Every structure is written in C-alpha cells, then in structure tokens.
Amino acid sequence: MKDIKEEKVDLRLSHDAFYKKYGRKKIVSTYTLGCKVNQYETEAMEELFEESGYAIGNFSDAADIYVVNTCTVTNIADKKSRQMLSKARKKNQEAVIVAVGCYAQVAGEKLQADHHIDLVIGSNHKNKVVELVESYLLDGHPIQVIEDIGQTTDYEDIWITKVSDKTRAYIKIQDGCNQFCSYCIIPYTRGRIRSREIGDIIKEVKTLAQNGYHEVVLTGIHIGSYGKDQDDHVTLLGLLNSLHTIEGIQRIRLGSLEPNLITADFMAGLVQLNKVCPHFHLSLQSGCDAVLKRMNRKYSTSEYAEKVGLIRKTYANPSITTDIIVGFPGETEGEFQETLDFIKHIQFSHIHVFKYSMREGTPAADRTDQIDAAVKAKRSQTIIACQDKITRSFLETLMNKDYHVLYEEKIVVDDTFYYYGFTDNYIKVKTASPTNIQNKLLSTRIIAIQENMLIGEI
Structure with a gap:
C-alpha cells in the first residue's frame, strides 16, 4: 500500500x-x-x-x-x-x-x-x-x-455496542446542565438538561452485556438530573433498578455526582442494588463557603459533609473522591486554608486537583482578582501532598481484607503475568496469576500497598 x-x-x-x-x-x-x-x-x-x-x-x-x-x-x-x-x-x-x-x-x-x-x-x-x-x-x-443549543430539547440519539476497553463501558444517559457555575461554559455549549429514553439505555446495556462487558459506568454532563426533564417520572434510581436486572452486567458504576442527589431515600434505594459500586465521585470544587458562593455552587460545606456522612452510614467502606479547583478568583490564603482543613476533615480517598483556568464567556473570567499562576501551582502541590497521606491511610484500611476485583489489563514482567483491575470502590489492584484472569471478577485478598495501588493475591 x-x-x-x-x-x-x-x-x-x-x-x-x-x-x-x-x-x-x-x-x-x-x-x-x-x-x-x-x-x-x-x-x-x-x-x-x-x-x-x-x-x-x-x-x-x-x-x-x-x-x-x-x-x-x-x-x-x-x-x-x-x-x-x-x-x-x-x-x-x-x-x-x-x-x-x-x-x-x-x-x-x-x-x-x-x-x-x-x-x-x-x-x-x-x-x-x-x-x-x-x-x-x-x-x-x-x-x-x-x-442554538440553548433551545434544544431533544436528546441526540447516539449509540455504542463496543469500546476499546473490553471490560468496562461508559454509557451516556443524559446531556446538558442547568447549574450555571460561574467558572463553567458547559451550559452554553451543551445546552439544558436532556435525558435519554430509558428503553434506549437498557437496550444498549443489554447489547454490551451480550458482547462481553461486565461493568458499565453511567456518565453524562449532570447525571443527577436524569429524568427531571421527562414527564413519565423516570429517575436515576429507577434507571439503576432496571439496569440491575440485566444478565451479564456484574457492576454498575456512577459517574460524577452533585451533592444534592444524595438523600436518605436515594441511599436507601441504592444500597439494595448490590451491583452498584460503593464509589462516589462527589463534586466539591472548594471547601470554603465564600468561594462556593462566588462559584455559584448550590450547597455549603456543612451540607456537603452531611451528604458524605450519609454515604458512610449506608456503606461500610465506600470510596469518596472529588474535584478541587485551587486559585479561583479572589481566593485568599485564609480561604485556601479552609479548603485544606475541609479536605482533612472529609478524608477523601482521592482528589483531582485543578488549577483554576480562565474561560472567556464565564462570569469568573471577568473578575479582576485573578490569582497568580505561581500561587495556584503552590496551592495545588500543597493539596496533593496532603491528599497523598490521606489516600495512604485509606488504603491501609483495605489491607488483609477480601475484595472482588474485575481484572482488565495484563502485562508480562520477567516471565511473570500480572493483571490489573479495580475493586468495587475503585482502587487499583495488581495481582500475579499463572492463569488468564482478564475480564473476570474474582475475590482477591489485599496483601500489600505499592504507592497508590494495592497488591492482591487470589
């Protein structure tokens, strides 16, 4: 050729x-x-x-x-x-x-x-x-x-039957966002919330299950709003109940969630579905109420902490992860310290740290109190160093316990076969095995910690 x-x-x-x-x-x-x-x-x-x-x-x-x-x-x-x-x-x-x-x-x-x-x-x-x-x-x-995406009310019909990852498949269940956070352009580029028909989602997940996928991750721009634009009283919990019955699907994982989704009723329904993974990526962005208000976030730190408490009351050892933006316009050293203290209080298993990056067309970009890049970099490193210690402590709570791991990837090192997978609470595990365990969900004993990864034994 x-x-x-x-x-x-x-x-x-x-x-x-x-x-x-x-x-x-x-x-x-x-x-x-x-x-x-x-x-x-x-x-x-x-x-x-x-x-x-x-x-x-x-x-x-x-x-x-x-x-x-x-x-x-x-x-x-x-x-x-x-x-x-x-x-x-x-x-x-x-x-x-x-x-x-x-x-x-x-x-x-x-x-x-x-x-x-x-x-x-x-x-x-x-x-x-x-x-x-x-x-x-x-x-x-x-x-x-x-x-004009702001006037669009129909969900775009788009499907997958396979993905590059043979184990886990992401399923888009909704589009759009009505939140209008002051730093975010997404409501202007994705439009208002639009939910996908539940029958279409079920059909896609069944097809993926038939094609050998064992785990699905529900994703979208704001998945907690699923069903709120529909007249047939469909909810995210109702969707989860339907997906839970699909043969071949062993795990259902939720994408990023807003704190207001976490209620006593939601958690009571969720814990009945044993295929739903106890991993909650609960969006935070800042641990300071004044910064949250400038961001136009719809909760306070006390409300957020209450939601985390509800999750931990419902599940024995859930993984709670989040996003943090450092250096939001006007963030003082005192406000940053409040965020750092809140991180220590909540004890997340992992944090994605982002240095605030201006986006033209958003209210935050018009502010005159932008933070210097060097300050943002320092604050980012401070949170990462703090979270590394917290993550290590969380991993230590998993030692010498048995977890089901869905193995996804295989590598060979010095003639030894190693398989990588994730626990239900989304912690990476590395296990040596002479037999092929790829795409299998197996009970695994956690025997060691290697950096931010667990070492397993089957």
Missing part, C-alpha cells in the same frame, strides 16, 4: 470502487479532547463510520478523514483543540478535516473562516457525521451545522 501522505485519492468514489482502485478502505482517524462524555461520543462516531464501510486508523498515522472531538472547558482546551485540528491537516494536506463538539459549538464562525477546517459540527448532530462527510465529498463546499 502506498504512503497515504504521498497518495492523492478520490474520496468521492464508492467504497467498492475506492477499494478496487487503491486496495484499501477509506481511513478515518479520531482524536478526543475533554471528558468521558466526549470519549463515549467519539466511540459512537467511530462505529457509525465502520458500519458505513470505513476503516478506523490511529491518529498518529496519516488518514483520509480526521475527526477531532473538541473541548472548550478552558481557554487552554480551546488552544489544544485548534492545535489538534492543525496537526491533522499537517498529517495529510488532502484529508477531510472535521471539527465536532463543544469548541466547534462556540467557535463555529472562527473555525469556518479557518481554511484548514472542512466541516464544523456543534454539540448536536454527531450522529449525522457520516452523511455530512459524504455530503461534503460530493460537492466540496465547507459545511457548518451548529444549532
């Missing part, structure tokens, strides 16, 4: 004619920036291309068509999106370049004016990516499909 970089091909040819002339299928390569929702949508777009006769290639190689699923959560994300689109063009000057997703939604005019971009598809209509590409190939005119 010729090097695609040196090969000028006629992509307008039918798939059969193209294969006959060039000895290969038309190649599509994708690149994903941003969140798990974007990753899910990219997997779904790849399936659409495959079903239509295209081959999926690696982004590191040359291709005929490049699809970049963009992110716009920060100004840095915008820059990375532009860089990856430019990189795609450099890989093959003759290729079709497609920008989709959140950055395409807010920067459509700018991208359309950029001669490197052939198609711009906003937050909706990813499910039409193949027909839009083929429409472009027919007439060669740049295409832009961007709607």
Whole structure:
C-alpha cells in the first residue's frame, strides 16, 4: 500500500470502487479532547463510520478523514483543540478535516473562516457525521451545522455496542446542565438538561452485556438530573433498578455526582442494588463557603459533609473522591486554608486537583482578582501532598481484607503475568496469576500497598 501522505485519492468514489482502485478502505482517524462524555461520543462516531464501510486508523498515522472531538472547558482546551485540528491537516494536506463538539459549538464562525477546517459540527448532530462527510465529498463546499443549543430539547440519539476497553463501558444517559457555575461554559455549549429514553439505555446495556462487558459506568454532563426533564417520572434510581436486572452486567458504576442527589431515600434505594459500586465521585470544587458562593455552587460545606456522612452510614467502606479547583478568583490564603482543613476533615480517598483556568464567556473570567499562576501551582502541590497521606491511610484500611476485583489489563514482567483491575470502590489492584484472569471478577485478598495501588493475591 502506498504512503497515504504521498497518495492523492478520490474520496468521492464508492467504497467498492475506492477499494478496487487503491486496495484499501477509506481511513478515518479520531482524536478526543475533554471528558468521558466526549470519549463515549467519539466511540459512537467511530462505529457509525465502520458500519458505513470505513476503516478506523490511529491518529498518529496519516488518514483520509480526521475527526477531532473538541473541548472548550478552558481557554487552554480551546488552544489544544485548534492545535489538534492543525496537526491533522499537517498529517495529510488532502484529508477531510472535521471539527465536532463543544469548541466547534462556540467557535463555529472562527473555525469556518479557518481554511484548514472542512466541516464544523456543534454539540448536536454527531450522529449525522457520516452523511455530512459524504455530503461534503460530493460537492466540496465547507459545511457548518451548529444549532442554538440553548433551545434544544431533544436528546441526540447516539449509540455504542463496543469500546476499546473490553471490560468496562461508559454509557451516556443524559446531556446538558442547568447549574450555571460561574467558572463553567458547559451550559452554553451543551445546552439544558436532556435525558435519554430509558428503553434506549437498557437496550444498549443489554447489547454490551451480550458482547462481553461486565461493568458499565453511567456518565453524562449532570447525571443527577436524569429524568427531571421527562414527564413519565423516570429517575436515576429507577434507571439503576432496571439496569440491575440485566444478565451479564456484574457492576454498575456512577459517574460524577452533585451533592444534592444524595438523600436518605436515594441511599436507601441504592444500597439494595448490590451491583452498584460503593464509589462516589462527589463534586466539591472548594471547601470554603465564600468561594462556593462566588462559584455559584448550590450547597455549603456543612451540607456537603452531611451528604458524605450519609454515604458512610449506608456503606461500610465506600470510596469518596472529588474535584478541587485551587486559585479561583479572589481566593485568599485564609480561604485556601479552609479548603485544606475541609479536605482533612472529609478524608477523601482521592482528589483531582485543578488549577483554576480562565474561560472567556464565564462570569469568573471577568473578575479582576485573578490569582497568580505561581500561587495556584503552590496551592495545588500543597493539596496533593496532603491528599497523598490521606489516600495512604485509606488504603491501609483495605489491607488483609477480601475484595472482588474485575481484572482488565495484563502485562508480562520477567516471565511473570500480572493483571490489573479495580475493586468495587475503585482502587487499583495488581495481582500475579499463572492463569488468564482478564475480564473476570474474582475475590482477591489485599496483601500489600505499592504507592497508590494495592497488591492482591487470589
């Protein structure tokens, strides 16, 4: 086969004619920036291309068509999106370049004016990516499909039947957000909350179970709002009850949650479902009430602590993880110390720490009391060092106990086979085994700790 970089091909040819002339299928390569929702949508777009006769290639190689699923959560994300689109063009000057997703939604005019971009598809209509590409190939005119996302009320119908990870599959159950946190652009790029039909979710999960997947992770922009836009009284707990009955699915994991979802009734229903993992990623962002108010978050630290207490009252040893933003505009040393003290009080099992990054178009970006980058970096390192000690203490509570681990990955070191997987409360475990235990859920004794990972024995 010729090097695609040196090969000028006629992509307008039918798939059969193209294969006959060039000895290969038309190649599509994708690149994903941003969140798990974007990753899910990219997997779904790849399936659409495959079903239509295209081959999926690696982004590191040359291709005929490049699809970049963009992110716009920060100004840095915008820059990375532009860089990856430019990189795609450099890989093959003759290729079709497609920008989709959140950055395409807010920067459509700018991208359309950029001669490197052939198609711009906003937050909706990813499910039409193949027909839009083929429409472009027919007439060669740049295409832009961007709607007023704030007025969109329908959930975009998009599916997966397989993912690159053979063990765990992310399932998108809703889109959009009504929260309007002062640092976040997402409500403007994803629109208002829109829930996926429960029957469609059940059908997709059943298909994945039949294809060998044992764990599903429910994801979306704001999954706690699932069902609130529907008239048939569907709730997240109701969805979980339905998924719990699907044969072959051994674990159901929840994505990021807002504290207001955690109520006594919700937890009482959840604990009855033994497939639901006791891992709660409960969004915090700051441990200081004054900063939370400036962020337009809808809870106080005392309310948050109450929710954590309810989780720990319900489950014996749950994993509670969170996100923290340091250096939010106006954050004083005293306010930062409040966050640090709150982290010590809550005792999270893990924290994702983010240095505040300005996003144009949000109220926080307009504030004049921005924090110096060096200060943000120092505060980030302080929290990471503090959390490392807390995480170690949490891991020590798991020692010499038995946990069910779903093994996902295999590596070979000095002729020894090691398998990596996760406990139900999402702690990574490494276990040596002479037999293949990949994609199996096995009772495992925890015998040691290696950095932030457990060593298991079966």
